[in-house]
Amino acid sequence: MRVLIGVIGALVVLGTFSSVLRTLLIPRPTRSVFTRLLHKTVQVPFQFVADQCHRFETKDRVLAPVAAVSILFHLVGWLAGAWLGYSMLQTAVSGFHAMDALRETGVALFTLGFASSRSVELTLLDLCAAATGPIIIGLQIGYLPALYSAYSRREAEVTTLQARAGSPAWGPELLARYAQIGLTDSITDLFRNWERWSAEVSESHTSYVVLSRFRSPRANDNWLISLLAVMDAAAMQLALNPSHPQADARLVLRTGFVCLRNIAAVWRLPFEPDPSPDTPIRLTYEEFAGAVAHVTAHGYAVERAPEQAWPHFSGWRVNYEDLAYRFAYLLDAVPAPWSGPRRTSKEDITPVTPVDRKPNVAC
Incomplete structure (x- = not known):
């Protein structure tokens, strides 16, 4: 049983690192199952509330935080996955009960420092867990500037187009x-x-x-x-x-x-x-x-x-x-001409063309 717990724990840790690598470090289209699951968990409740809204402006305000909350949930999910995986490894190596293993791993993962072990195997696991927490948090923090820089470049052209289209x-x-x-x-x-x-x-x-x-x-x-x-x-x-x-x-x-x-x-x-x-x-x-x-x-x-x-x-x-x-x-993009139906709104918004006003020149 302890061997099985250890194998599962190792797979959880490796899966967590794989998700972090795919999402934050590999510059190509790679998306892990864990990431998709986390995003779906965030999207569903926000979308449910948005579907009850009758005005698009209200729906837009409801859906606006989805991406930011999803990023936060990624960080929490990765840390929780590392915590669970290392705790299972602790249990397999030391025979700790579940709560003791979670306490030992949590202290190391979040570098709290009030619990330690004299066992060499457990000390190595504590060191790995202690390195994992700052690495995940640091990578997430470094990921945000690249994300918001790409968002800013995208929106600059979108804003410019507003006056033209x-x-x-x-x-x-x-x-x-x-x-x-x-x-x-x-x-x-x-x-x-x-x-x-x-x-x-x-x-x-x-x-x-x-x-x-x-x-x-x-x-x-x-x-x-x-x-x-x-x-x-x-x-x-x-x-x-x-x-x-x-x-x-x-x-x-x-x-x-x-x-x-x-x-x-x-x-x-x-x-x-x-x-x-x-x-x-x-x-x-x-x-x-x-x-x-x-x-x-x-x-x-x-x-x-x-x-x-x-x-x-x-x-x-x-x-x-x-x-x-x-x-x-x-x-749930803004309803616009020639852009198809939406989840709860079928209306089209026809833009009004401004009229160029030219001064009257007296003869």
Whole structure:
């Protein structure tokens, strides 16, 4: 029995260290079962309360602490796992009762220093436990600056987009506002910035999975909705104006849906890696035609009629629509046009386009 307890204890300690390494140190998409279980334990009660809310602003406030609480629970879970594993090893080596083993290990793990043993084997276990506690806490503290630095870079572009694409962001609104102020030709600069942004988010949100759950400082902003708006704007430009420069629009689309697919792979969400351009999408032609009317009313010039542009637009959108809708549902992102349903709210929020007011010049 003591051998079995010792083997289980060693497996618990090794599993705890494996989870710490996968979550904090290995710079690639690796996520342990223990980490997923801890995150689910935190997510479920917050989501239950949020589902009872009728206003999105209230729901957003309820869900805002989820990521931070999840990080705290990771630390508590790792320390608890180390405590349990070393206590089982103490029991196997010394024959201590459970409470005595927990006391001996807890004193060493948290470096309290009021209990010790003269046994060489127990002293070695105490030293290992004493090193484990500060190592886990130190790694967690060092993990936070990298996490919040990636979050800050992500949100800087999301905030900048608010003035360009509305709040919440919407792809046609982006084209309309650029046309209003005569910057349609420079929209390629925005596409280049968001191509780089998508690559950074792909790297950071697969290495630090909890980042996807970090919500924006303002309820109407969301990283997923912003990315969807930029991709929709690029797809509309390619569909409506084939003579315009295409390279940057095509690259931001490809980088954007690759970003969503990389994150989906970590989340273990299924997706079609190479969908046919003829596959139907959930956005309707009527919605697309209404958006074309919206952008043209604000000065955006088009070369194709909506019925001609629709097959080209849907052929691009099929690459990312399904995953964007899945993530918007799972993350309870702000309801926005062209972003699919939510858990408890089916409404769409249509952004209002500001009117440029020009001074009257007396003749």
